[in-house]
Amino acid sequence: MEILIYGLINSMLLVLMAVGFALAYSVSRVPNFMHGSLYVLAGYLTWVFLNRLGLGYLLSILLSVGTATLIGWVVYKVAVIRVRGMPVSEIIVTFAISLTILEFLRWLGLRGATYVLPPFYSKTVTLLGVPVDSQRIAAVLIAAAIVLVLWIFTHYTKVGLGLRGIAQNERAALMLGIDSDRAATLALALGSALAALAGITIIPMGNINVATGYDVLVFAIAVCICGGLGSWTGTILAAFVIGFAQMIVVYLVAPHLAMVVALAAIILILIFKPSGLFGRQKELEERV
C-alpha cells in the first residue's frame, strides 16, 4: 500500500520535473540541458532571498521563478539563437551554460543541512493508512494543476496553439505565420519557469544541493525519452511507469538506485521502442 501511495507521489514529482523539459524540447528541438541547473538555482535564490534579504516566502518564490524565466529567455536570445541548426553546437552551448550555473553554485558552497527551504505547510496527513507530509501533497496538487493549465494553454489560447503547432509540424506552422524563433524563446522561457517551479516545490522536501541538479536533468530526460519526445500523454504515462518502478526498486532493493532505474529505462526504451511509449515515429525516421 505504501508503494502505491509513494509511487503515485513520486510519479507526480517526475511529471513536475519533466514538463519543463518536454515543453522546451518539443517546441524548439533544443534539449535544455540547463533544466537541472535552473531547478537548483531557483531553490538557492529562494533561500538567499528568504534568509539573506529577509523577503517573504511567496515573494522569494516569485522572484526566483522570475529570474529563472529571465535566464532561460536571455540564454535563448543571446546564445542558442546563434547556433540554431547546428546540433553539435546547440548541445554544447546549453550544456556549458548549465555547467556554469551548477558549478558556480557548487563553488559557493551549497552543502549541508542548513541549506533548506521551509515547506509550504507543515503537517502530516494519513492517506489510506500511509503517512504523507503535506509538502508532498502540495507538490502533487501543483503538478496536476500545472499539467491542467498547460493543457488548457496549448489547446485553447492563441499563443499556446501556436506553440503546439510548431511542436507538431514546424514547416506548416511557419507557413501559417507563426514565428518559430519567438515560439522557441517562449517555450524555453516557460520551460525554465517550470523547472524553477519544480525546484521550489520539491526542494523543501530535502535540501539544496548541486548533485540534485544533475539528477533532475537525468530524470526529466528519462521521462521525456520514455514517453516520446513530443507527446504529452506519453510523458505523463512514462513518468508513472518510471515513478513506480523507482519506488519499487528503492523500497525493495536499495535507496540509491533511483538514478539506475532512470538510466535503465532510457536504455531499454532506446533498444525496444526508440520513439518512446507514445512517440510519433516520424521523429526518428522520415528525413528523406
Add this chain to the structure above:
Amino acid sequence: MAEDAIRRKERLDRGVKVRSDTVYAVSSWKEILFLLAPRAALIAVLLLAPLFVPSLYWQRVICIMGVYALLAIGFDFLAHFVGLVCLGGALFIGVGAYFSGCLNHYLGLPPVLTIPIGSIGGALICTIILLPTLPLRGVYFAIVTFTYPVFLERIIVAADILGGTDGIPGLSILYSTWLSQYSILSVILLCVFGLRRLVNEDIGVVFRGVKDNDQAIRASGLSVTYYKAIAVFFAALMGCFGGAYLAHLYGWVGMSLLSMDFSVFPLVATVVGGPGTIAGPLVGCLLLVPISEMLRAFGALRIVIYSLIMVFFILFWSEGLVNWARRKYEQFERWVRV
C-alpha cells in the same frame, strides 16, 4: 556618384601555399619547410616538453595533459567527423581505469598487459553500452554519454563494489616518469596523425556522410549504425587507454576518475583549440592544462571559467585557435574595392 567605395575582405592563398599544394612541393626546400614547420613544431613541443619542465609536479601535469588530449581528440573526431557529441569522457576514463585496475588488483597482471587489455576491453564495453543510441539522432547519444558516468558513480557508491568510495589502492605504478611521459606523448602523436590520415582516406568520406547525409549512406548499402559504432570504438579506445594509463600513473582507481572534469575539459579544449581539426584539441589542451593548474587555487570555479570560455568561443570565435592560425599561415587578407 559619391566615392563611397564598398570594400570587402578578400582572402587569397599565399604563394608558398599554392606552390606546396601539389606534388612539386618536394622540389623546393622552401615549400617543404612551409609544410613541415607547423607539424614539426607541434612534435617538437610535445617531445621536448618533458625535458624542460621544472619539477616532478609539472611532469605529472604533462601526463595528465596527455590523457585530456586523448579525450579531446576523441571528442573532436566523434563530434565533427561523425556527428556524435560525447558528453561523457569520464565514461571512457572510468571504464578503462577500473578495467585495468581490476586486472591488476584481482588478477595480478602487470601494467604492460593491463593497459592494452584495459584499453581494448574497456572500449568494447563502452561501445556495447552505447550501441542502443547509435541508430538514433545525435542528441540521444549526448544524453546517454552524459548520464552513464553519473550513473556508474552512484552504483559504485551504492553497491560498494569495486572499492566503493575509497577506490582500489595499491596498483602497480609505471616505473619511471620518463616512461610515463613519453609513452603518452607518443600515443597522442600516433593518434593525431593517424586520425588525420584516417579522415582523409576513403573511409573518411563515409564518416562524413554519416554526419551530413546519412540517407545517401544508407542508399549506398552501408549501415550507419555500424560505422558510428566503429567511430565510437576508436574514440573509446583512446579514452580507455587514458584511463588505464591514469590508473597506473597514480597507482589507484576511484570515483574521481568518473568526475565531470573529464567530460568537460575535452569540450573546452576542442572548442578553444579548433573544432574539426584533430590537432586543434591537442593545442587546446597544451594551452589550457597548464593554465588550469595555475588556477588550482580557484577550485570548483575553474569549471565555471571553462564553461564561460567555451560559450564565448562557440558564439564569437567558433573557428578556434588552430583554424585561425592556419588561415593566417596559409592565406593573406587584403581589402579590395568592389
Add this chain to the structure above:
Amino acid sequence: MGNPLLRVRSLSKSFGGVKAVNDVSFDLHEGEILGVIGPNGSGKTTLLNLITGFVRKDSGTVEFRGKDITKWSAHKISNLGLVRTFQIVRPYATLPAFKNLIPPLFSPRIKQSTRGKLGDRDAVAIDVLEEVGFERDAYVPYKLAGSLPLGYLKRLEFARCLCMKPETICCDEVFSGLSMAEIASMLPLVERLQADRITLIMVEHRLRELFRVADRVLVMNFGQKIAEGSPREVMKDPQVRRAYLGEEVKL
C-alpha cells in the same frame, strides 16, 4: 513470364491522419521499365520510400526475388541490389564528383562481388562517371560536386546507383528540374540501363518523356493505384483523366 522480380502487396502508410499510400499492389518484371505517375501528393515518393525501406510500412508486404524484404532496413535492401535515387540531390559539395561515389564502393555488396579486390576506388569511380556521361577529357569527374549543374548531379545519382551493381533502380523524379534538352540527353542513359538488364521503376512527373521509355505505367491518386497498363491504355482511362484534369474532358 516467370516470377515477378518485385512483388508488392497491399502497401499502406499513414502520416498522422493522412493515408499517403493506401493498399497499393503491383508486380515488377525483370528488365522492364515501370513508370509511376500521378498528380502531386498522390504518394508516389512515399511508395518508393516504402519499397526501398526508408520509411516503415504500416501494412503490406514486399518481395524481391522471392525474399520477403518487408521488414528490412534501407541499407540491407540496397545491398540486395534494389537501389534508389533521391529527388533532392545532396552530394558532398566540397568533394570532387568522383569522391561522392566512394560510399557505395564500400558496401558489402561490392566487397563480396569483387572479393575485396576492387583495386583503386578512385579509378573505378571515374570509370563509372564516364559511363553516365561525365566527360573524362574535360576533367568533369574531378570538379567539385557543389559546382556541377543539376543535369550532372542527376547523372551522379545514377552513377551512385551503378556503383552498387544494381539489379533494380528506383528513380525518384530524375527528370524534375531539368530542361527539355537535358532530359533528352538523359533518355539514352535510361535506355542503356535497360539494355544492361537493369530493371527500373521511374516515378515521374514529365509524362511525355517518361512514356518514351516506359513499358508499363502505374497511376496513383490520393495514395491509391487507379490504373495500370501500357502508357496508351492508361492515358485513355477516364479515371486517370479525371485525376489529372479534374473533370471528364471530352476530346
